Amino acid sequence: MSEECRVPRPLIAFWLESDTHKPCEIGRLAGYDTVIFDMEHGTIEETALDRLVPFCNSLGLATFVRVREPNQARIQIALDCGAKGVIIPQIRSLAEAQAAAAAAKYPPRGTRGMGFSRTSKYGSIDDAWIAGQNSASICYVMIETQGALDQCEEIARLDCADGLFVGPSDLSLTRGRGVFSSKAADIADLNRIASAAKSAGKLWGAAVGNSRYRAEAISRDPHLLAVADELSALRIGFDSLLSQ
Secondary structure (H helix, E strand, C coil): CCHHHCCCCCEEEEEECCCCCHHHHHHHHHCCCEEEEECCCCCCCHHHHHHHHHHHHHHCCEEEEECCCCCHHHHHHHHHCCCCEEEECCCCCHHHHHHHHHCCCCCCCCCCCCCCCHHHCCCCCCHHHHHHHHHHCEEEEEECCHHHHHCHHHHHCCCCCCEEEECHHHHHHHCCCCCCCCCHHHHHHHHHHHHHHHHCCCEEEEECCCHHHHHHHHCCCCCEEEEEEHHHHHHHHHHHHHHC
């Protein structure tokens, strides 16, 4: 396993599903390291992403984008906005993973297109900048379907994939276990995916809203754990205040 994969503790993230900046300020004040902009299930548009990513970067939050679909343009826009990395959902095969992950890296390593953006400080670039971008940006491939799980070891070995990210809710449904509840089989899938990433010298992360699942994940040396989202935090806060 590479030195980059040996993290002293995981980045602790929250999902942002709506176009609003104050939860990001509050999350940072509360001690979160990372925000994941959820464009797959949230209502954030790319014009909002262009504002929110640099704002969160300025707060000291690491910024990841779960893109709306495994599409080259979506991946490029997220990275051109200045996000640290992308999380690519709904991958169903090794071939899909290879095509999508390649969009996160510039040639000759991948297929990412060159655009004039804030990542180059709106100035000129050179080969060293290309290499630096390829090294610094993080591409997570989500493992949340049966097809992706079946080939997670091969996906982890893809050059353009920096890590695997477990989507336990969809994985439980697609594996025929119903709604996710941190069953023994869920833990077994988590262990397989984490082991696949580690064996390939790659990072891994997971959505870990469930406390038991979170404890299991932490014991396996993750890089990124998403533990909350701003809408659930609002619901919990409103319920708590009303009960008082």
